[in-house]
Amino acid sequence: MKNMTHYMVYSVIATAILVSCTIGFLVLYSNNSEGQLYSSGDIRINMIPYNIIPDSSSSLGLKKFNSTDELRNFLLVAQARNTVVHPTMQTSGAMTMGPMVGANVPAPFGAVTSAQTYSQSAMAPVTTESSTDYSTTNIQVSNVDEPDFLKNDGKYAYILSQDKLTIIDAYPSDTAKIISKIGLDVKGQSLQNMFLNKDRLVIFYNGNDEQYSIPKYDYIPNTVYTPTTHAIVIDVSDRENPKILKNYEVNGNYFNARMIGDYVYFISTSNVDYNNPIPPVVRESSKAIISPPVYYYGMPEPNYNFNTVTSFDIFGDKINSQTYLMGSTGTLYVSNDAIYIAYQENYPYYGVDAKDRFFHAIVPLLPDDIQNKIKSIDQSGLDPDTKWAQTSDLMQNTYNNMPQSDKAQLFDKIQRALQDYNTQAQDSTKTVIEKIAIDNGALKYVAQGQVPGYLLNQYSMDEFGNRLRVATTSQYYNSGNGNWQSNNVYVLDDSLNIVGSLDKIAPNEKIYSARFIGDKLYLVTFHRIDPFFVIDLSADTPRVLGALKIPGYSSYLHPYDENHIIGIGREIEQNQYGNSEPLGIKISLFDVSDVSNPVTVDTYEIGGQTSNSDVLSDPKALLFDKEKNILSIPIWTQQYGQPVPLGGGAIESPGAANNWQGFYVFGVDPTHGFRLKGTVEHYNGTDYGYSQGSRSFYISDSLYTVTPNLMKINDLNNIGHEINQVPLDNTGKIIKYLPQ
Numbered sequence: 073m074k075n076m077t078h079y080m081v082y083s084v085i086a087t088a089i090l091v092s093c094t095i096g097f098l099v100l101y102s103n104n105s106e107g108q109l110y111s112s113g114d115i116r117i118n119m120i121p122y123n124i125i126p127d128s129s130s131s132l133g134l135k136k137f138n139s140t141d142e143l144r145n146f147l148l149v150a151q152a153r154n155t156v157v158h159p160t161m162q163t164s165g166a167m168t169m170g171p172m173v174g175a176n177v178p179a180p181f182g183a184v185t186s187a188q189t190y191s192q193s194a195m196a197p198v199t200t201e202s203s204t205d206y207s208t209t210n211i212q213v214s215n216v217d218e219p220d221f222l223k224n225d226g227k228y229a230y231i232l233s234q235d236k237l238t239i240i241d242a243y244p245s246d247t248a249k250i251i252s253k254i255g256l257d258v259k260g261q262s263l264q265n266m267f268l269n270k271d272r273l274v275i276f277y278n279g280n281d282e283q284y285s286i287p288k289y290d291y292i293p294n295t296v297y298t299p300t301t302h303a304i305v306i307d308v309s310d311r312e313n314p315k316i317l318k319n320y321e322v323n324g325n326y327f328n329a330r331m332i333g334d335y336v337y338f339i340s341t342s343n344v345d346y347n348n349p350i351p352p353v354v355r356e357s358s359k360a361i362i363s364p365p366v367y368y369y370g371m372p373e374p375n376y377n378f379n380t381v382t383s384f385d386i387f388g389d390k391i392n393s394q395t396y397l398m399g400s401t402g403t404l405y406v407s408n409d410a411i412y413i414a415y416q417e418n419y420p421y422y423g424v425d426a427k428d429r430f431f432h433a434i435v436p437l438l439p440d441d442i443q444n445k446i447k448s449i450d451q452s453g454l455d456p457d458t459k460w461a462q463t464s465d466l467m468q469n470t471y472n473n474m475p476q477s478d479k480a481q482l483f484d485k486i487q488r489a490l491q492d493y494n495t496q497a498q499d500s501t502k503t504v505i506e507k508i509a510i511d512n513g514a515l516k517y518v519a520q521g522q523v524p525g526y527l528l529n530q531y532s533m534d535e536f537g538n539r540l541r542v543a544t545t546s547q548y549y550n551s552g553n554g555n556w557q558s559n560n561v562y563v564l565d566d567s568l569n570i571v572g573s574l575d576k577i578a579p580n581e582k583i584y585s586a587r588f589i590g591d592k593l594y595l596v597t598f599h600r601i602d603p604f605f606v607i608d609l610s611a612d613t614p615r616v617l618g619a620l621k622i623p624g625y626s627s628y629l630h631p632y633d634e635n636h637i638i639g640i641g642r643e644i645e646q647n648q649y650g651n652s653e654p655l656g657i658k659i660s661l662f663d664v665s666d667v668s669n670p671v672t673v674d675t676y677e678i679g680g681q682t683s684n685s686d687v688l689s690d691p692k693a694l695l696f697d698k699e700k701n702i703l704s705i706p707i708w709t710q711q712y713g714q715p716v717p718l719g720g721g722a723i724e725s726p727g728a729a730n731n732w733q734g735f736y737v738f739g740v741d742p743t744h745g746f747r748l749k750g751t752v753e754h755y756n757g758t759d760y761g762y763s764q765g766s767r768s769f770y771i772s773d774s775l776y777t778v779t780p781n782l783m784k785i786n787d788l789n790n791i792g793h794e795i796n797q798v799p800l801d802n803t804g805k806i807i808k809y810l811p812q
Contacts, residue, residue, distance in 0.1 A: 521568025674745020750791025
């Protein structure tokens, strides 16, 4: 019985420690001078990672690996930790490991410093000069261009499709024609998107890099296949004979990119093989030119990825690259001065933050002197793993010196405290944000921060002055009420510390769209109705100024002027069972001149339940120009049970589905709302017909609408008047391949 009592007490001890620890009961330090540790499987691992010295100029805890061995040992420790905290976690990646590539490596740019001041002086993305006015890609931040599969310069249009680049002499519109269609040797991959800058294109695509590496202490090279991002710089000054100037390659899948002035910044991300990590390498035409330094932050992650940020001068040879070992890349926001990489972390135990629970539920029950020692350890500059090792030793020594009855009473109190804590609603997700300052291609890591909840998309973040504003949706778990959610707004300083917040906005709803404009945030949440919020951000403490509730929701918000906002989303109705059912695509115009009482000026509904628009998921599909008074959105609709003319007097039976694809073109008046100027039909028939990838733009007084197989050109002042059309599908001609 005595042995059984001891067994039960020790079981309670183990359970309490495992449940409460910050990062899991991963390893036990041995008391030897070599600084070694042992995993639960008694596998000896060298403690090299903890000998890495942080950058002396930084208080951020940012560290740099000095060799692949240091990286490997760090990951093995992380793997042992995650085996306990996340038992089902699997790691994957390349099957062999190579050494750090010994290429000529330029020194990383500078030391870690504070963020630069927000600047209004950055130049807008430069494109080919044209005497005509023309529209460009719909972007989030002024002067920060975003890549797309279609670009134009007021004279020529450039379109990517699968492995081909099509160049169209688009203006004058009545003589528009394809002047070249050229294939790129991308080995079965599809071209992603591109930038246009004067007479240069930068095109991105994913490839597979084949490397040879000899495993450690072996002699036979093994083949290693890793995903690779290609950034190709193409000279299109001779548009009938474009020429590849550079082909940059970086290990990892293409994630996203931005262009500021003549510099392109792009991010590639790849999984990490914990046993045999291969750090990314930058190549030019397959020749290694940079081994990016690999940095990591002290906060443990449930899973690591290589996230490589690379910048280069489109018209020169300057190139820079840095790799960060962090969680999976999720959302990218780029201002004129900084790159913000955000990713989501899901916490175990139904969303309870283990560290928060440890300090709020367990520590207060320990003896006062032990509480003070634990808090002192937590506030030290040690890395998280070392902090917990010292805390664990302290707790175990305390337990060993306690009488058995006192120990049993303490564990009973801890168990009750944990149960009480777990019944409280806790946020199950957090968003980690990494900030990297940029300046003419230079990269400087600035800070890491966290906010509760998850982001919807890039429009959920915005930099204004020296503040980053973030809108998130939080998921909560409560043992009595189950899962529920609410929404938050956070204000972060230039070091990504939270300096202001507004939480629990619209309980039991989630964010469907957000748009930061100056010192205001316009936020749409949805569950059964569409609350449209106006939130004041003129100070660090956000506050709701006004709200409007209407049926439906807006998936994207676009500024019309300082007093009006355009919303694009769906209309909603409630069925007989009280559930919400989507109807057609809905565009709305909101008047926010009275911030305390926003009103709807007008709405316009298109199609029914089966209608769709690329704008709902990709704002680049929207064309809006206030001066031209044009709002163009791609639409696909499907109708059942309508007779469909087949030509020659024949009519398809009423049971057939009629599919329509094209564009609705509106004028927008702030007083009266929307006026339909006309529609441009690209397809009408019984075939499915719909595929994403629709864009529209204008050059002078001509409207160009583009779907995957067709470009149509209509009079901007008379939408019903078709000027020309250019088929984009297969021509049957021989496709030339770009020379290098």
